Amino acid sequence: EADIYQTPRYLVIGTGKKITLECSQTMGHDKMYWYQQDPGMELHLIHYSYGVNSTEKGDLSSESTVSRIRTEHFPLTLESARPSHTSQYLCASRVSPEETQYFGPGTRLLVL
Amino acid sequence: SQQGEEDPQALSIQEGENATMNCSYKTSINNLQWYRQNSGRGLVHLILIRSNEREKHSGRLRVTLDTSKKSSSLLITASRAADTASYFCATDRGFHRLVFGAGTILRVKS
Numbered sequence: 001e002a003d004i005y006q007t008p009r010y011l012v013i014g015t016g017k018k019i020t021l022e023c024s025q026t027m028g029h030d031k032m033y034w035y036q037q038d039p040g041m042e043l044h045l046i047h048y049s050y051g052v053n054s055t056e057k058g059d060l061s062s063e064s065t066v067s068r069i070r071t072e073h074f075p076l077t078l079e080s081a082r083p084s085h086t087s088q089y090l091c092a093s094r095v096s097p098e099e100t101q102y103f104g105p106g107t108r109l110l111v112l
Numbered sequence: 113s114q115q116g117e118e119d120p121q122a123l124s125i126q127e128g129e130n131a132t133m134n135c136s137y138k139t140s141i142n143n144l145q146w147y148r149q150n151s152g153r154g155l156v157h158l159i160l161i162r163s164n165e166r167e168k169h170s171g172r173l174r175v176t177l178d179t180s181k182k183s184s185s186l187l188i189t190a191s192r193a194a195d196t197a198s199y200f201c202a203t204d205r206g207f208h209r210l211v212f213g214a215g216t217i218l219r220v221k222s
Contacts, residue, residue, distance in 0.1 A: 033209075041215075092154075092155075096208070103155040
């Protein structure tokens with residue numbers, strides 16, 4: 001098991017609420033990633049970070065934002081949740097020069 | 113799909129049988145990786161094969177890579193009920209980012 005944690009595991013909220021999905025890793029990895037995955041579908045990269053104070057948008061456009069103030073912490077924020085944001089969000093990390101990514105257990109978000 | 117296709121989309125076999133999953137991709141790669149995802153969980157790395165390798169083994173897993181056809185296959189031998197999961201290939205084109213396929217859902221019946 002990788003030492004990468006995501007909270008909450010499940011979240012049901014109403015439209016318009018602001019939410020933050022937490023991701024933390026204790027492995028000292030420099031690179032971190034957020035993926036969005038609909039049930040039974042592929043993963044889409046929405047954000048990534050090469051290190052502290054570095055954040056980039058991924059391949060799939062997302063209304064969410066991220067920050068990387070500490071190496072171990074990479075939270076994702078939705079300022080105003082909508083039903084279209086309903087999905088599973090997976091956080092991952094890796095350490096250079098290794099190529100393997102380590103995944104957290106995911107957060108399942110349902111926006112009503 | 114972002115990068116390519118995996119087939120079959122779903123596979124159902126009996127315990128003890130072999131399972132083969134295929135992955136095709138569109139662009140040149142540095143390496144190709146296979147991950148497993150149990151229902152509702154995160155992904156777990158299984159095996160990595162580099163672009164200059166043709167075959168790699170890890171326990172009951174065998175991966176092949178054909179860069180001329182831009183395809184890879186994952187073979188799980190002597191499958192077990194615990195192998196039931198979704199399997200994803202992911203290509204590393206550089207820039208420290210992976211692109212995932214749509215996955216194959218494997219069900220192993222005991």
